Amino acid sequence: MFKDKPIKILLAKPGIDGHDRGILVLAKAFRDAGMEVIYVGLLPTPEEVVDTAINEDVDVVALSLLNGAHMTVFKKVADLMKEKGVKDIAVVGGGTIPDADKPKLEKLGISGNYGPGTPIAEIIKHITERAAEIRKLKATGE
Amino acid sequence: MVKDSQSYWSSKLMALREQNSGNNPDYETWKGRTLDPWNRNASSAGMESVNSSGIISKEVYTSGDIPQNTEKELLGMPGEFPFTRGVYPDMYRGRRWTMRMFSGFGTPEDTNRRLKYLIKHGESGLSIAFDMPTLYGFDCDNTRADGEIGKCGVNVSSLKDMEVIFKGIDLSQVSTSMTINAPAAILTAMYIAVGKKKNIPIADLAGTVQADILKEYIAQKEWIYPPEAHLRLIRDMMVYCTENMPKWNYISISGYHIREAGSSAVQELAFTLADGFHYVEMGQEAGLDVDDFSPRLSFFFNSSINFFEEIAKMRAARRIWATVLKEKYGARKTRSLLLRFHTQTSGYTLTWQQPLNNIIRTTIEGLAAVLGGTQSLHTNSYDEAWALPSEDAVKIALRTQQIIAEETGIPDVVDPLGGSYYLEWLTNRMEEEAYRYFEEIEKVGGILEAVKVGYLQKEIAATSYRRQIRLEEGKEIMVGVNKHVEEGEQPISILRISKKAQKQQLDRLKEVKGDRDEKKVLEALKDLEGAMMKENENTMPYILRAVEAYATLEEISNIGRKVFGPWKEPVIV
Incomplete structure (x- = not known):
């Protein structure tokens, strides 16, 4: 199903966080895996992330934070999506996220939440699954 | 200038290539006689050994792998040019390295407690980490700071917070390192102001601010304005501190973040020194004598897990710095040639999985730093792949250093690995690779240009x-x-920063804004704006005045935002 149109993914570090080693590696890895990758650079606000995701019509938004602010900032992104009625974009997360926070993020619709040391293949598999759900939703909705 | 630099780097590189090339006949003979037959019968044959810098090592090294002038010229004796073996004659026999544990989290009160805890357990120098909003020049009441207060370090929005951090700590007895870059001048001014309130003369304040803005664009990515603006503010601080603060190291030229951002050891070495050379040129252009300011430049390296590569990197760094300062920048005093450095063990090598293993990694990395001749050391805590360290984890990390220092006998002899065929060969190779980068950076148009076009970031x-x-x-x-x-x-159980920290900081900021003389604040900010607009006006006294009037970090930073504008990083992916 992704043959004609590759997965389109927005990688973003919302909030105030300069730790971009991981997200730069993932951007390359996702591109090598055939995805269309958008990375807007550092320091976007949650509003900017959501607006870019909508304007670019992406399948997936991947959020990364290593500054401990994920419970506030990821939530802001999820809330804004809800507010704007966006249902056809999947949100995944990653960074230094304690186990205890993962179920809370899942509840907000943010899945994955991978920590350091996760194999890239595992992350790509998850994104591909989420994107497939989204494409299906779009197909039935349209 | 650029042309001169180009030919300097090229000639150095050529000489090093010449020095390091050529076969070692002893090795070749041994290989044919013993190694190859052995490999033909063994299943493990052909394992390639390559370090992070891409340098491939042989199975063994002999005197034939190092030049004949190694002992007399490439090494020298400790405390003598080119300082490969160490910057001081007696190294740790005279004085142990400073055990400096980076700490800072939550509220100023939390950090004040942690600093006192570390002092009580034998730490000898303070080192403060700031949270993300502080590093980017935002106050705690900015909506962007929501959820980030105290998470990655302590939050400082105004002088009041700094007063609390250092409450009950005698600033004439400690040296304080502050990991702050974009707003370094503001935090230095706050430290001066705290000292003033405690009646400590400004000349007695000892410490370091990082203020290495070049590596922010290269690696850590914590900037506020475009590079030229930040460099100008740092120049002002350099000039001010050279004149007023003899014990203040105003730039800590940092490879640590370059490495953590994913570089190799040799990239860390080369990019860091290249940054250092730029600051030297900046000081000279500002009219300072290199012998007056270069002794205040210090360095900060990473110690990662490839043991010998790290030690070689630190030894090569000393030799390169001394040589270039002498030959290229005309430094004459011994003090100016010394590359003194702080080391932190690698955060990247810490694993989230099986976290107790991190204690072992940190031990090995800490050992490499000591064998590399560091002046101070931070050892990471085993839980740091998870969160900021808990008190117990920090204590084990500090104890790790104390065991190396007090039990192992390793500090008894200066550069005990000096003369190791392998280590000397590797030191020479790391040096050569660093010069290859200096030449390359010059070709791109110098370090500033290399930063602006994203060359280093891409590498x-x-x-x-x-x-x-x-x-x-x-x-x-x-x-x-x-x-x-x-x-x-x-x-494992980890440190969590409560939401209370945010509330407490917001309350205090409100109080500060309510109590201060608003007219004084506005005047100080207006004068600062005027100073920033004039390229040749030193901004430092103006920043100090604003800080003392309790203008906030963000208010002061906003003057710069207005004058200099924002910075958008080059696209590298």
């Missing part, structure tokens, strides 16, 4: 990606991550 990202792929392919190993993996690991 680092490429190394980091390559390393990740090697991990994925199992060509590099992290125990517990891609080998010796355990299922169903138990979570």
Whole structure:
């Protein structure tokens, strides 16, 4: 199903966080895996992330934070999506996220939440699954 | 200028290539006689050994792998040019390295307690970490700071917070290192103001601010304005501190973040020194004598897990700095040639899986730093892949250093590995590779241009990606991550910053704004704006005045935002 149109993914570090080693590696890895990758650079606000995701019509938004602010900032992104009625974009997360926070993020619709040391293949598999759900939703909705 | 530099680097590089090339006949003979027959019968033959810098090592080294002038010229004696063996004659026999544990989290009160705890357990120098809003020049009441207060370090929005951090600590007895870059001048001014309130003369304040803005664009990415603006503010601070603060190291030229961002050891070495050379040129252009200010430049390196590569890097760094300062920048005093450095063990090598293993990694890395001749050391805590360290974890990390210092006998002899054929060969090779980068950076148009076009950032990202792929392919190993993996690991207890920190900071900021003389604040800010507009006006006294009037970090930073505008990083992916 992704043959004609590759997965389109927005990688973003919302909030105030300069730790971009991981997200730069993932951007390359996702591109090598055939995805269309958008990375807007550092320091976007949650509003900017959501607006870019909508304007670019992406399948997936991947959020990364290593500054401990994920419970506030990821939530802001999820809330804004809800507010704007966006249902056809999947949100995944990653960074230094304690186990205890993962179920809370899942509840907000943010899945994955991978920590350091996760194999890239595992992350790509998850994104591909989420994107497939989204494409299906779009197909039935349209 | 550029042309001169170009030919200097090229001639150095050529000489080093010449020095390091050529076969070692002893090795070749031994290989044919003993090694090859052995390999033909063994199953392990052909294992390639390559370090992070891409340097491939042989099975063994002999005197034939190092030049004949090694002992007399390339090494010299400790405390003598080119300082390969150490910057001081007696090194740790005279004085142990400073055990400087980076700490800072939550509210100023939390950090004040942690600093006192560390002092009580034998720490000899303070080192403060700030949270993200502080690092980017935002106050705690900015909506962007929501959820980030105290998470990655302590929050400082105004002088009041700094007063609390240092409450009950005698600033004439400690030296304080502050990891702050974009707003370094503001935090230095706050420290001066705290000292003033405690009646400590400004000349007695001892410490370091990082203020290495070049590596922010290269690696850590914590900037506020475009590079030229930040460099100008740092120049002002350099001039001010050279005149007024003899014990203040105003730039800590940092490879640590370059490495953590994914570089190799040699990229860390080369990019850091290249940054350092730029600051030297900046000081000279500002009219300072290199012998007056270069003794105040200090360095900050990473110590990662490839033991000998790290030691070689630190030794090569000393030799390169001394040589270039003398030959290229005309430094004459011994003090000006000394590359003194702080080391932190590698955060990247810490694993989230099987976290107790991190104690061992940190021990090995800390040992490399000591054998590399560091002046101060931070050892990471085993829980730092999870969160900021808990008190117990920090204590083990500090004890690790104390064991190396007090029990092992390692500090008894200066540069005990000096003369090791392998280490000397590797030191020479690391040096050569660094010069290759100096030449390359010059070709791009100098370090500032290299930063602006993203050349260095791309180099680092490429190394980091390559390393990740090697991990994925199992060509590099992290125990517990891609080998010796355990299922169903138990979570460890970690430090969590409560939401209360944010509330408390917001309350205090409100109080500060309510109590201060608004007219004084506005005047100080207006004058600061005027000073910033005039390229040749030193901004430092104006910043100090604003700080003392309790203008906030963000208010002061906003003057710069207005005058200099924002910075958008080059696209590298």
